[in-house]
Amino acid sequence: MNARPLDRDAATHRGLGAVVIELSAAIVAVSDEAPKTLLVSPADLAPRQGLPYGPFDPAGHRTLEEGLRAWVQEQTALHLGYVEQLYTFGDRFRDPKERAGGPRPVSVGYLALVRQTALKDVGESTWGDWYRYFPWEDWRDGQPALLESLIVPQLMDWLEDAKTKPDRTRRQERINLAFGLGGSAWDNERVLDRYELLYEAGLILEASLDAGQEASPKRAAVQARAGAVLTKDHRRILATAMGRLRAKIKYRPVIFELMAPTFTLYQLQRAVEALSGARLHKQNFRRLVANEGLVVPTGHISDQTGGRPAELFSFRREVVHERPAPGVRVPVKVSKRTT
Amino acid sequence: MNARPLDRDAATHRGLGAVVIELSAAIVAVSDEAPKTLLVSPADLAPRQGLPYGPFDPAGHRTLEEGLRAWVQEQTALHLGYVEQLYTFGDRFRDPKERAGGPRPVSVGYLALVRQTALKDVGESTWGDWYRYFPWEDWRDGQPALLESLIVPQLMDWLEDAKTKPDRTRRQERINLAFGLGGSAWDNERVLDRYELLYEAGLILEASLDAGQEASPKRAAVQARAGAVLTKDHRRILATAMGRLRAKIKYRPVIFELMAPTFTLYQLQRAVEALSGARLHKQNFRRLVANEGLVVPTGHISDQTGGRPAELFSFRREVVHERPAPGVRVPVKVSKRTT
DNA sequence: GAAAGTTATACTTACTTTGAGCATATCATT
DNA sequence: AATGATATGCTCAAAGTAAGTATAACTTTC
Incomplete structure (x- = not known):
């Protein structure tokens, strides 16, 4: 020593x-x-x-x-x-x-x-x-078809490839946790877990490139459908960013860094939905945002909407002092899942 | 460009x-x-x-x-x-x-x-x-005396040292947020914010050492009371660790990495209190831990307690699959604060 | 210009969770 | 047997949540 x-x-x-x-x-x-x-x-x-x-x-x-x-x-x-x-x-x-x-x-x-x-x-x-770059992450229109048709079957192949029994168990665990299978729920923050799992399973083109090996034509076809490629480990960094951001909007008012100085509540909801990759319950979303004192009405009215004009709001900076973890609550609308 | x-x-x-x-x-x-x-x-x-x-x-x-x-x-x-x-x-x-x-x-x-x-x-x-190394972080016996007697006054001096008006405002904001003053609440996770603020304000010995300057005797006396010194930026890393851990026990079952394989609920509570630096409401703590399915009774009994023997529990690994963010809830007992 | 469609927002209702406390059980010590 | 300590069960009001219905204010279509 x-x-x-x-x-x-x-x-x-x-x-x-x-x-x-x-x-x-x-x-x-x-x-x-x-x-x-x-x-x-x-x-x-x-x-x-x-x-x-x-x-x-x-x-x-x-x-x-x-x-x-x-x-x-x-x-x-x-x-x-x-x-x-x-x-x-x-x-x-x-x-x-x-x-x-x-x-x-x-x-x-x-x-x-x-x-x-x-x-x-x-x-x-x-x-x-x-x-x-992460087509499997967008659940706004329900579970992405890609998951069931391509990713899950491929992961099952990878699972079968496990050499030892404990290795197999570990793979199964990781798959369940990352992809919300076997009783677990899909957690939209586990972006990096999912990416790394796919990388290890060889479904990500970068994995073949990093290894310096050509993928088989079959495998290459899979990789081509599993998101667009980036250089070096940039897609991994992007996965980390996405995961962090999805988590952070819930406890810090970072979403407002992405919004124009004034916005309608619906625009805010759309932005949160875009990041979270899930649809939200509209009425509850507004109630939460209002109750938490995150926004303040400007008195002005937006005229960009199709229907009834919406009120414009702006971020209320003071919340940061009032609440311990001021973030946008995310009342996810549960869509029926095919297990 | x-x-x-x-x-x-x-x-x-x-x-x-x-x-x-x-x-x-x-x-x-x-x-x-x-x-x-x-x-x-x-x-x-x-x-x-x-x-x-x-x-x-x-x-x-x-x-x-x-x-x-x-x-x-x-x-x-x-x-x-x-x-x-x-x-x-x-x-x-x-x-x-x-x-x-x-x-x-x-x-x-x-x-x-x-x-x-x-x-x-x-x-x-x-x-x-x-x-x-962070004596101001332990609130288990109420607000640490050090805060009111030493740190806050020193921070006020630093505030007065601000050169410009906006600089002053910024300092005031940071102090309020980090130390729970001016209407904000003390957030036990902002360990790094507090350390960095104290460092900038010159209350931390490392600040003088890094700058290559000897502190005035008066200042040195303050630094001597503001926690023990470490080498390089290791105290900063320790602050980051503490903040991360305090946050993480709430949404990941990491606390069990610190416990023996079996433990009583009171031991668990003590551990969480030690990390959080706050006292918890006992009955609510047990209810939360039990309801979340974080632990499972082993059927064995501890004989190490003074009073009624406590039941021994162990961590229930499966929670990780059941709940989206399985962590120990922290029902902090509010002690009256002197603002 | 009435009907249909869109969007915004108010309100209801059943249900769950929380905070705070009281009460009681089971032990060791005196 | 009384006292003190710890463990654990239980209550209850207040607050918060999920999932709606209802209605208002606009645009577009026929």
């Missing part, structure tokens, strides 16, 4: 392999009732798209977050408001360059929220629908 | 300043009704204690978490069960070696939970009471 050198810092500095720190941003907005994320496709990522990212520069960046903001501003001309760190990934071989002798990328993922107003494509960057 | 080199990875590899990735673990256990954390005091950290940590080795470590587990095992002979990544910090000058030309440390903090049974000091490592 304690075979390590006494000065671990110096040891690191000299001895160990090369590492680069990448700062990546999942920049999220909601428009047209869809959650969207900003994607870039610069030459060095081709042909895959990816999140805006750049290396951390210890000389120029005082903090990691500052570095991230600088990179995003440079690459997309967007000035970020709300920014939150998500997770740091350092798994081997998530970047093809590593196999070719490149340094190990350690990527620090961030979630940033911007308003619809800022939503225009700039240069190489475009806004992509979240659900394009 | 887009003045960056096309291949950002190669650019990083060559051009930028040196970075090391440190993996640090806040290892938490509960015993004697106190939350404890494992601290080491190897030569290279002297005279300050610190969390177990070591550099990430891309050649040897397949993932960051694997690297962390390896380091902890080597340094403390502890085999970790539950491990969770917390946050990645990369702020400038949190390590004195950096001023002397050392590389920028980027530290990835982890939270690990171990049972009381594993709780013995090994070699250089000792278990320290959490509240030794």
Whole structure:
């Protein structure tokens, strides 16, 4: 025990392999009732798209977050408001360059929220629908057909592939929990669990690419239907972002970072639905939002609706002081599930 | 715009300043009704204690978490069960070696939970009471005297030091939110907010050490009473761990990672109280725990109590499948606060 | 210009959960 | 046997929730 050198810092500095720190941003907005994320496709990522990212520069960046903001501003001309760190990934071989002798990328993922107003494509960057990359996550029109027709059967194959009995049990458990099978309910926050499970089961194209192996034609056909591919581990970061955001809107008023300064209650509901991937009970939603004191009527009226004009509301900042966990309650409308 | 080199990875590899990735673990256990954390005091950290940590080795470590587990095992002979990544910090000058030309440390903090049974000091490592480092966080015997006598007045001084009006307002807001003043309630999860505020206000010894300045004798006296010092930014990591854990016990059954295989409901309550830093309503606590199906009676009886023997329970793993967010509910007993 | 469709919002009702407390059971100690 | 400690059962009012119905205020269609 304690075979390590006494000065671990110096040891690191000299001895160990090369590492680069990448700062990546999942920049999220909601428009047209869809959650969207900003994607870039610069030459060095081709042909895959990816999140805006750049290396951390210890000389120029005082903090990691500052570095991230600088990179995003440079690459997309967007000035970020709300920014939150998500997770740091350092798994081997998530970047093809590593196999070719490149340094190990350690990527620090961030979630940033911007308003619809800022939503225009700039240069190489475009806004992509979240659900394009995670089609199984959108339950607004009931359970996505993809789940029953493709994903669950494939997961069952993966389950059968288990070498040992305990391994099989563990796989079964994970599948049940992540995908709401075997008595568990679908938890819309477990986005990352689901993605990682699909990755391990080989249904995600990135898994084959990272492994440096061509998938069989059959498998490739499956992967083609399981969401669009991104570069490196950016889809994983996006999954983390989605999961975090779905959880966070419930206990912090982050949803308002995505809304225009004034909005109707229905617009607010639509935004929450878009993020949550579920339909909400309208009357209860308004009651909850009103009771929690999250919004305040502006007295103005929207004229953009088809029917009766709706009142415009704005976010009531003071809630943050009044309640311990001021977030939007999410009264999910239960749709009958096919078990 | 887009003045960056096309291949950002190669650019990083060559051009930028040196970075090391440190993996640090806040290892938490509960015993004697106190939350404890494992601290080491190897030569290279002297005279300050610190969390177990070591550099990430891309050649040897397949993932960051694997690297962390390896380091902890080597340094403390502890085999970790539950491990969770917390946050990645990369702020400038949190390590004195950096001023002397050392590389920028980027530290990835982890939270690990171990049972009381594993709780013995090994070699250089000792278990320290959490509240030794955050004395203002323990509200089990009412509001800590320290808050009113020392911290709040000092924060008010810091408030007055604000240069501009908006800066003053911002400081006031932060103080109110973090410390439950001006109409806000004390939120036991905002551990990191409070620590960072105290750090900025100069009440934390580490702030002076990081800045490379000696504090005035008066200030030093304040710092001496505001919790014990740790090396580098380890106290910040510990704050993050505490905040995360306090939040997480409410929606994931992580508390059981800290309990022996069987326990009485009162022991469970004591553990939750220790972590939360608040007293709970006993009858309601039991009702909640029972109703949520978190525990199952073993049929055995504890003989360690003073009064009527208590029944022994064990964790019911299946809850994880039944409820969307199975955690221990925390029915805090409100003690009258002096505003 | 009346009917139909759309959207907004108010209100009802049965049911569940919570907060706070009282009461009682079962032990050790004096 | 009395006292004190802990464990556990139970009550009850207040508040909150899910799932509706009802009605209001507009646009579009015929």
